[in-house]
Amino acid sequence: MKGSVLIFICLLVLLMVPLTQGHSLFTCEPITIHRCKGLPYNMTFFPNKLEHYDQDIAAVSMEPFLPLINLLCSPDVQMFLCSAFVPACTEKLQIVPPCRKLCENVFRDCEKLIETFGITWPEELQCDRLEDCDDGQHSSAVAPTSRSITEKTSQTVVRDYGFWCPRPLKTPTGHDTSFLGVGDCLPPCPNMFFKEDELNFAKCFIGIVSIFCLCATLFTFLTFLIDVRRFRYPERPIIFYAVCYSIVSLMYFVGFVAGNNIVCNEADEKLGTVETVVIGAQNKGCTILFMLLYFFTMAGTVWWVILTITWFLAAGLKWSCEAIEQKAMWYHSVAWGMPGIFTIMLLALNKVEGDNISGVCFVGLYDLNALRYFILMPLCLCVVVGLSLLLAGIISLNHVRQVIQHDGRNQEKLKKFMIRIGVFSGLYLVPLVALLGCYIYEQALRTTWETTWVYDHCQDYHIPCPNQPYN
Structure with a gap:
């Protein structure tokens, strides 16, 4: 009897095992x-x-x-x-x-x-x-x-998971920052694309050039203050142009002296973050640098366009100095108003970006759309308009020169005036066109550079690697 009970219990246990596990032991x-x-x-x-x-x-x-x-x-x-x-x-x-x-x-x-x-x-x-x-x-x-x-x-x-923001580059939620299209993420500091010796050379070069430009523009402005009557319209815009670029040079000098103190966030051991670039208008020092630098950069370019306009009015349409000067209010409204509107728009869009090469804050350093719409397009438009008016004025002056070819004294004055226009315009246009070329080259290859950087550092940051770097 006891043996039968034991056998029954063993059979019951064996039957209950698959019920408790929910699967057959043999399939x-x-x-x-x-x-x-x-x-x-x-x-x-x-x-x-x-x-x-x-x-x-x-x-x-x-x-x-x-x-x-x-x-x-x-x-x-x-x-x-x-x-x-x-x-x-x-x-x-x-x-x-x-x-x-x-x-x-x-x-x-x-x-x-x-x-x-x-x-x-x-x-x-x-x-x-x-x-x-x-x-x-x-x-x-x-x-x-x-x-x-x-x-x-x-x-x-070969599957591409896109860019994942590494933990050391993460920012607290709500800062409205973006890096490589990912929110709450910041670029690393120092610069992503240059070695330390290259950065040091670039910083020193920018610092030396800023001092030279500051001295040159201040000299022009002081010359004007000594003899105000010497610079009348159509040449008066040169003074405002010099003032704008003296402030631009001063901002780059400030950035050279400050190093990365303004444009970079300090590392936070508690959050596990490394030193990152300032993005957005949270940093007051960076925001002030950006406002002054962008505003006076754009204003200086607009004043150059106004200079070509006044020269064209004088040379092409034969306006007198007094007639040109009567429109001065409009010149100032455009030259200061348009850069002011653009600056306010960029602040509202939170497009302030630190540049850890020059030590200043600007726009379009990491955002390609901002580079295209707030730098490339305005500068290209200014170059096209200014160059067209400049050529039209030179053609008109050349026609006048042929008419008065027997008047040696006036012809000599006209010749000097044309040379001054040509030299000044060349000294401004050559660097500006070179700058535009650099911007166009950068916006064409920026994606390639960023993908290569991610490919080279993905294992260091423990994030997905792209398929392969671009050549």
Whole structure:
């Protein structure tokens, strides 16, 4: 009787085991977890090594490991994690557990990412607790499809996940900053594209040139103050042009003296951030530098256009100095009003950007749209208008020169006037056209430079790498 009771209890326990586990002990089932579909095997068995009793539990437990698969930190990461959470089940009802070699490869390749994302590695998946990879054991489930694994892995490698902002470059939410199209992210400081010796040379060159330009423009302005009557219209705009660029030169000199103190944010050990570039109007010093630099840069260019207009009125339309001077209010309204409107728009759009090469704050250093619409377009428009008026004035003066070719005295004065126009316009146009060429070259290749930088530093920052750097 007692023996019959014991047999009954044993049978009852055996019958209840599959009920508690929800799966047959002797059958394979299709894989339903999306991340593990398309592997060399499509059947699995439960419970797995981690004591998950069905695929729903395994899928939830697998979520913390998904960044490793998404970033493809190792060619074996997907195969290993899937073999651990949804082990392969062969047609012969053999179970293929995860093996030690795959574990060691994955842990070695993904160790930094595991630390970065704070992933807890289960004790059941410690490499020293796993079985050695047995070729005979894996021949039916894994080995025959090793080529297909390689092919799938190579297909996954070329997948571009876009730019992920590294944790050291992250900013607190709500700062309305953007770097490479990603919000709440800032560029690193010092400059991304130059080595330290190149940066030092550039800083010194900018500092020396700013001092030279400041002296030259101040000399012109002081000359005007000594004899105000010497500069009448149509030449009066030269004075305002000189004032604008004296302030521009002064801003670059301030940036040279300040170094990166104004344009870079300090590193924060508590937040784990490194030194980053100032983006936006949160930094008062950077905002003031930007306002003065952008406003007077644009105003100086507009004053040059007004200079060509007044010269054309005098040379082409034969206006007198008094007639030209009567329109002075309009000249000042345009020359100071348009740059002021643009400056306010940029502040409203939060387009202030630090330049860790020159130490000043400007626009379009990281935002290509701002570069196109607030620098390239206005400067190109000014060059086209000014050059057209300048050529029209020179043609008109040349025609007058031919008419008065027998009047030697007036012809000599006209010749000197044309030479002054040509020399001054050339001294302004050559640097401006060179600057426009640099801006056009930069906006054409900026994306390539940024992609190359991400490719070169993606492993340092533990972020997805792009497909390949551009040549």
